[in-house]
Amino acid sequence: MASIFGHGLVAYTISKIGDRTSNKWLIFLAISSAVLPDLDVITFSFGIDYLHPLGHRGFTHSILFAMLWSVILAFIFGKNRKGIYFTILFLSTLSHGFLDAMTTGGKGVGFFIPFENSRYFFPWRLIKVSPLGIQEFFSEWGIRVILSELKYIAIPCFIILITLFIVKTKNHEY
16 A cells, blocks of 8 residues: 555645645545545454455445545535535545555455455556555655655656645736
8 A cells, every 4th residue: 555645745736736725625525535445354353355356455445435425515515615625535535446456565445445456556556555554654665665655656746736826826916
């Protein structure tokens, strides 16, 4: 998996692209939704196998989960902006699986669970896989993960965010 920082930064960037109002509540929901799929690691403590549909990178990483979760949140919090909320939350939640499918470890992502249990990686696996434990994250492995995410997640996100800021500033001049 990518780290919580990488997932959060992508969701923040998606929310800034999709919502011109910079709604803090929507940003919070987007970041939370991007991190949420990894709660499936608790299934290990219940003896659920990694490759089980409810295992790590299973249903909570699927397209269907992203859709259902986003519909629920958009309905509850979206008020008169349900479409914007749904789109940003769907893309933020789905981005989790996409980033994980670009990592160097794990057993793939179950994008199509519950319809099909296969696990997938993208052909380009550039992001160093993050350790599951906090203690392991504060190690040489964790440093390699952060450097990898800086290169493949943070720099592209910052370029997008700076571009959005420049465009927004330029549009306000007129």
